[in-house]
Amino acid sequence: MSSTAFMVNGFDVANAHKVEPHMQELIARRAKALGPSYKLFYEHPVHFVRAEGVYLYDADGTPYLDVYNNVPSVGHCHPRVIEAVNKQMTTLNSHTRYLNERILDYADDLLSTFPAEMSNVMFTCTGSESVDLAMRIARFHTKGTGFIVTRNAYHGITASVAEISPTMGPYVPVGQHVQMVEAPDAYRTEPGVDVGEAFAKDVERAINDLERHGIRFAGMIVDTVFSTDGLLPHPAGFLKKAVDVVHQRGGLFIADEVQPGFARLGDSMWGFQRHGILPDMAVMGKPMGNGLPIAAVVAKPELLAEFGNKVRYFNTFGGNSVCIAAAQAVLDVIRDEKLMENSKRMGEYILNGLREATESHPGVGDVRGAGLYLAVEFVKDKKTKERDGEFALRLVNALRENRVLISATGLGGNSLKIRPPLPFTKANSDEFIDIFKKTLEQIS
Amino acid sequence: MSSTAFMVNGFDVANAHKVEPHMQELIARRAKALGPSYKLFYEHPVHFVRAEGVYLYDADGTPYLDVYNNVPSVGHCHPRVIEAVNKQMTTLNSHTRYLNERILDYADDLLSTFPAEMSNVMFTCTGSESVDLAMRIARFHTKGTGFIVTRNAYHGITASVAEISPTMGPYVPVGQHVQMVEAPDAYRTEPGVDVGEAFAKDVERAINDLERHGIRFAGMIVDTVFSTDGLLPHPAGFLKKAVDVVHQRGGLFIADEVQPGFARLGDSMWGFQRHGILPDMAVMGKPMGNGLPIAAVVAKPELLAEFGNKVRYFNTFGGNSVCIAAAQAVLDVIRDEKLMENSKRMGEYILNGLREATESHPGVGDVRGAGLYLAVEFVKDKKTKERDGEFALRLVNALRENRVLISATGLGGNSLKIRPPLPFTKANSDEFIDIFKKTLEQIS
Numbered sequence: 001m002s003s004t005a006f007m008v009n010g011f012d013v014a015n016a017h018k019v020e021p022h023m024q025e026l027i028a029r030r031a032k033a034l035g036p037s038y039k040l041f042y043e044h045p046v047h048f049v050r051a052e053g054v055y056l057y058d059a060d061g062t063p064y065l066d067v068y069n070n071v072p073s074v075g076h077c078h079p080r081v082i083e084a085v086n087k088q089m090t091t092l093n094s095h096t097r098y099l100n101e102r103i104l105d106y107a108d109d110l111l112s113t114f115p116a117e118m119s120n121v122m123f124t125c126t127g128s129e130s131v132d133l134a135m136r137i138a139r140f141h142t143k144g145t146g147f148i149v150t151r152n153a154y155h156g157i158t159a160s161v162a163e164i165s166p167t168m169g170p171y172v173p174v175g176q177h178v179q180m181v182e183a184p185d186a187y188r189t190e191p192g193v194d195v196g197e198a199f200a201k202d203v204e205r206a207i208n209d210l211e212r213h214g215i216r217f218a219g220m221i222v223d224t225v226f227s228t229d230g231l232l233p234h235p236a237g238f239l240k241k242a243v244d245v246v247h248q249r250g251g252l253f254i255a256d257e258v259q260p261g262f263a264r265l266g267d268s269m270w271g272f273q274r275h276g277i278l279p280d281m282a283v284m285g286k287p288m289g290n291g292l293p294i295a296a297v298v299a300k301p302e303l304l305a306e307f308g309n310k311v312r313y314f315n316t317f318g319g320n321s322v323c324i325a326a327a328q329a330v331l332d333v334i335r336d337e338k339l340m341e342n343s344k345r346m347g348e349y350i351l352n353g354l355r356e357a358t359e360s361h362p363g364v365g366d367v368r369g370a371g372l373y374l375a376v377e378f379v380k381d382k383k384t385k386e387r388d389g390e391f392a393l394r395l396v397n398a399l400r401e402n403r404v405l406i407s408a409t410g411l412g413g414n415s416l417k418i419r420p421p422l423p424f425t426k427a428n429s430d431e432f433i434d435i436f437k438k439t440l441e442q443i444s
Numbered sequence: 445m446s447s448t449a450f451m452v453n454g455f456d457v458a459n460a461h462k463v464e465p466h467m468q469e470l471i472a473r474r475a476k477a478l479g480p481s482y483k484l485f486y487e488h489p490v491h492f493v494r495a496e497g498v499y500l501y502d503a504d505g506t507p508y509l510d511v512y513n514n515v516p517s518v519g520h521c522h523p524r525v526i527e528a529v530n531k532q533m534t535t536l537n538s539h540t541r542y543l544n545e546r547i548l549d550y551a552d553d554l555l556s557t558f559p560a561e562m563s564n565v566m567f568t569c570t571g572s573e574s575v576d577l578a579m580r581i582a583r584f585h586t587k588g589t590g591f592i593v594t595r596n597a598y599h600g601i602t603a604s605v606a607e608i609s610p611t612m613g614p615y616v617p618v619g620q621h622v623q624m625v626e627a628p629d630a631y632r633t634e635p636g637v638d639v640g641e642a643f644a645k646d647v648e649r650a651i652n653d654l655e656r657h658g659i660r661f662a663g664m665i666v667d668t669v670f671s672t673d674g675l676l677p678h679p680a681g682f683l684k685k686a687v688d689v690v691h692q693r694g695g696l697f698i699a700d701e702v703q704p705g706f707a708r709l710g711d712s713m714w715g716f717q718r719h720g721i722l723p724d725m726a727v728m729g730k731p732m733g734n735g736l737p738i739a740a741v742v743a744k745p746e747l748l749a750e751f752g753n754k755v756r757y758f759n760t761f762g763g764n765s766v767c768i769a770a771a772q773a774v775l776d777v778i779r780d781e782k783l784m785e786n787s788k789r790m791g792e793y794i795l796n797g798l799r800e801a802t803e804s805h806p807g808v809g810d811v812r813g814a815g816l817y818l819a820v821e822f823v824k825d826k827k828t829k830e831r832d833g834e835f836a837l838r839l840v841n842a843l844r845e846n847r848v849l850i851s852a853t854g855l856g857g858n859s860l861k862i863r864p865p866l867p868f869t870k871a872n873s874d875e876f877i878d879i880f881k882k883t884l885e886q887i888s
Contacts, residue, residue: 007756026543033551035564035745036752038540047543051536071760072537082533089526092495093516093735097484099470099491107477120479125569125737126761132602140615157757158576159604171584171754286760291537293569293737293761301479308480310615312451313601316515316730317570317737 008389008413009396011040022059023047041407043397051076054421054428056405067420067432068405070373073262073287074333075423081290081329088325096123096319103319106328111298113269115278120301123319125293127258127285128156131221133313134281134297135160138252140307144216147175148206148246150183152411154228155221155256164221167228177215179206183229184238187366187377188385196238203242207249219252219280224271225260225373230410231417233265233370239275252303255279258295259373262287263334263422266344266371274370290330294323339422343371346424350374353433354418361444363391374418375409387412391443398439404432452833452857453840455484466503467491485851487841495520498865498872500849511864511876512849514817517706517731518777519867525734525773532769540567540763547763550772555742557713559722564745567763569737571702571729572600575665577757578725578741579604582696584751588660591619592650592690594627596855598672599665599700608665611672621659623650627673628682631810631821632829640682647686651693663696663724668715669704669817674854675861677709677814683719696747699723702739703817706731707778707866710788710815718814734774738767783866787815790868794818797877798862805888807835818862819853831856835887842883848876 013036016027023045030038046064048056053075055063066076074081088102096103107121124130139145147164149155154167162168163175174180184199207217224239226232243253260271261284272279280303285295307313317323334340351369354376358364365379378388378395389412396416399406409417420428457480460471467489474482490508492500497519499507510520518525532546540547551565568574583589591608593599598611606612607619618624628643651661668683670676687697704715705728716723724747729739751757761767778784795813798820802808809823822832822839833856840860843850853861864872 007758023543026545026548029548029552030543033548033555033563033565034540035566035743035748037566037748037755037757038752039756039758040543041541045543048536048538049544051538056536056538056542069538071539077534077536082530085533086526086530089529090521092492092500093521094492094495094500094513095515096478096482098500099467099474099484099489100493101470104470104473104477108473111477119477121477122479122481126573126759128759129570129573129602136603136606157759158573158602159580160602162580168756169754172756291761291764292766293764299479304479304481308482310613311481312483312612312616313481314451314483315570315572315601317735320735320737322736 007039008409009041009393009407011042011045015043019044042400044400046400054424062403064403064405065428065431065435066405067418068407069421070259070264070419071286072291073264073422074290074330074337074339075421078290078333080333081326084325084329085292085322088322093320093322095316097314100321102321102328103324106324109328109331110296114282114298117278117300118282118298120299120304122297122299122313124295124297124315125317126156127283127295128158128161129315130283130285130295130297131156131161131256132158134221134254134283137281137297137299137303137307138219138254140311141303142216142218142250142252144218144251145177146179146210146215146217147177148179148181148203148220150222150226150229151180152183152229153223177210179209181206183226183232185230185232186234187368195235196241199238200241200245203245207245207251217249217251219254220246221254221256223256223259224275225265225370227259228409230377230415231368231373231375233274234368236274237276239272240277243277252280253277255282257282258285262330263340263343264371264373266340266347269340288330289323289326292323292326293317294327334422337423342424343422346426346429347371347374349426350418350429350433353429354436357433357437357440361440363388363444369418372420372422372424375415376418377410377415379414387414389413392416394443395439398443399435402435402439404435451483452853453485453837453851455486455489459487463488486844488844490844490849498868506847508847508849509872509875509879510849511862512851513865514703514708514863515730516735517708517866518734518774518781518783519865522734522777524777525770528769528773529736529766532766537764537766539760541758544765546765546772547768550768550775553772553775554740558726558742561722561744562726562742564743564748566741566743566757568739568741568759569761570600571727571739572602572605573759574727574729574739574741575599575605575700576602578665578698578727580755581725581741581743581747581751582663582698584755585747586660586662586694586696588662588695589621590623590654590659590661591621592623592625592647592664594666594670594673595624596627596673597667621654623654625650627670627676629674629676630678631812639679640685643682644685644689647689651689651695661693661695663698664690665698665700667700667703668719669709669814671703672853674821674859675812675817675819677718678812680718681720683716684721687721696724697721699726701726702729706774707784707787708815708817710784710791713784732774733767733770736767736770737761738771778866781867786868787866790870790873791815791818793870794862794873794877797873798880801877801881801884805884807832807888813862816864816866816868819859820862821854821859823858831858833857836860838887839883842887843879846879846883848879
């Protein structure tokens with residue numbers, strides 16, 4: 001099982017004959033109309049027709065507990081998001097070249113969650129578009145082209161962003177102007193070594209290498225919780241030294257908040273805030289509109305001053321009235337339902353439950369997390385820490401058979417990715433831990 | 445007035461003090477929160493709070509006739525789109541890694557409007573993402589990097605797509621692997637010269653130039669009605685020879701249908717169909733979901749076979765259930781309300797009305813169109829055909845004061861861009877022609 005050439009937890013269409021007839025039919029229709037790019041999750045795919053809160057329902061009405069989907073972050077089909085979208089759909093859906101107050105109200109509200117220095121926002125439709133735009137701004141501003149990313153980073157799918165996404169595998173070359181650094185992995189750092197210092201040194205080495213190649217340094221971008229590098233939240237603060245190096249060397253630091261942002265990590269609205277740093281830009285997306293396509297770049301205004309005046313940037317659907325209404329509802333719900341506090345409390349509860357459930361298991365190397373974003377890392381040997389992606393994948397597939405949706409991440413795909421919608425209750429958590437225990441016993 | 449350094453019909457914030465106090469406040473809030481990239485239309489911006497059918501309403505309830513917006517293509521706030529979106533929002537909004545029938549039903553329906561050879565579709569969120577993806581596929585398939593575009597082409601805003609969009613102006617360099625050709629402009633072609641043959645020759649020259657630079661040819665992409673080159677629909681069929689050259693030389697032809705597609709041109713669902721050609725790929729966007737962010741690449745399956753298996757492409761929001769529901773409603777409405785037929789009939793009616801209204805005007809060089817996509821081209825002298833962008837812009841701004849929304853396009857911004865929602869009635873057309881006549885007299 002490799003996390004590079006093919007995706008973690010992907011269905012192999014060669015096994016289509018093994019699944020139920022109605023799924024076979026849908027799989028054949030997908031292959032015919034959508035082509036081979038469209039991959040399904042699981043050895044035994046799932047077919048959903050309805051969702052509500054933290055459950056998805058298949059055609060037979062069987063509920064599946066959602067411990068995976070971070071896009072419907074305030075819960076599937078949240079009534080306030082539905083109502084906000086419907087109201088806006090019946091009133092006006094337009095672009096940003098006419099004046100409208102709603103986008104300004106939302107922009108102010110969103111920006112109020114950021115440090116005062118980050119006071120401009122530009123709207124796009126996807127995280128990929130936001131990263132692409134942030135890279136354009138960084139290159140325009142620094143006049144450099146060189147970027148630093150972590151070894152298994154994923155930042156998106158435009159041509160430019162795919163070049164800084166090494167996790168895309170061997171057929172998508174990392175750009176020649178891109179240097180990879182090792183992710184700051186506390187579990188794999190020798191005792192006595194400072195995670196942040198080691199990371200900062202590698203970043204410095206990477207900048208030197210860029211410059212040695214005659215490539216001017218533009219900046220570094222990291223997912224502030226290192227999602228595709230295996231989820232690396234601790235110790236909070238470890239990013240500070242590396243970001244200082246980036247700034248000393250004239251580069252910009254871009255915080256990719258597409259996964260950690262919007263209260264996911266429990267102790268802060270944005271992942272970078274846990275590290276006591278001030279990014280030059282932050283990009284966000286997935287949970288922003290609870291499933292409607294809206295994303296953004298938040299930036300220091302001095303970065304946009306020249307870019308905005310010289311480079312025309314108009315995103316037809318970016319900041320459209322309906323997606324803004326959805327995003328406003330999401331922000332309101334996060335606050336009104338205290339979802340950040342819930343993420344922190346339930347995250348700790350699940351973390352404790354998982355530690356208890358796995359402490360005697362020989363294959364569990366580490367259990368870690370921040371808020372409702374947790375990982376259980378499987379290894380073949382606790383001393384060598386050799387990654388056991390095969391076991392993690394067996395567990396993911398066994399959990400699916402037991403009606404719990406989850407996936408795996410990291411180099412080697414050996415860490416369970418636990419990332420439920422934020423209104424996950426204590427009852428939901430108990431249900432998850434119980435099924436997790438039972439399933440782990442089944443396959444161990 | 446230049447169409448390059450700054451946008452056609454953009455508001456200059458230095459004039460903010462000249463507008464109404466409530467607009468000044470909104471303009472100041474935009475500058476503070478959104479920064480300088482966000483440009484408004486018109487010398488005197490508009491502020492809308494509601495829309496329905498082919499009218500937008502300002503805060504005082506004053507209606508403006510919409511002769512510009514092609515995104516709400518089946519009409520602003522169409523009840524069937526609202527209902528479809530609301531129904532889906534309350535049921536399920538998920539991604540493509542779980543099985544779902546709705547996306548397959550829509551894919552089949554959309555593909556049924558294409559030639560049988562173009563039988564795969566991939567969903568994205570914006571036209572830019574679709575063009576970016578089509579370029580990635582073309583480069584992967586041909587192993588070339590060189591593209592050909594027209595001199596004032598616009599294809600989108602990702603880093604990679606901005607490189608093939610010369611209309612973005614001097615601060616966004618055209619890629620060094622990109623060759624520009626002159627758009628096939630019948631109005632400016634010497635009598636006796638075949639427009640299509642001249643265009644094909646220039647394309648051949650561009651391929652030779654690419655190869656002489658050691659750049660392998662990947663393909664040519666054109667908006668099939670040449671929107672930003674000034675709207676060039678005639679004579680239908682002129683693209684055939686150039687596309688043949690592209691294919692003979694091993695390149696792919698990508699039809700950019702973002703503007704001409706979805707029945708806009710009246711005589712066909714897709715602009716390329718008017719030219720009797722078979723593209724390798726087509727990209728579409730804007731009107732696809734009547735304002736919700738959904739876009740697509742339709743391709744010959746042989747182009748996706750290797751790309752789809754080797755390159756992971758997953759677009760989180762691409763093909764999400766809610767945007768698919770909106771897109772299905774749009775396709776249903778186009779058929780049920782016979783909007784293609786309406787586009788053809790009303791387009792001809794408006795074309796005749798505009799020709800009659802302008803035949804004695806010394807500044808009108810050409811009036812042309814296909815369906816509900818029309819242009820009135822202004823020149824300083826009918827013999828020299830020198831472009832008169834200044835007059836076109838004055839007319840655009842005067843029409844805005846008379847409550848008609850329109851814009852300008854083309855090199856020099858000297859052609860009125862007339863592009864109303866498709867359910868434009870005879871009464872709407874008469875209203876438009878009457879105001880157009882009156883306004884033209886006012887400023888001439």
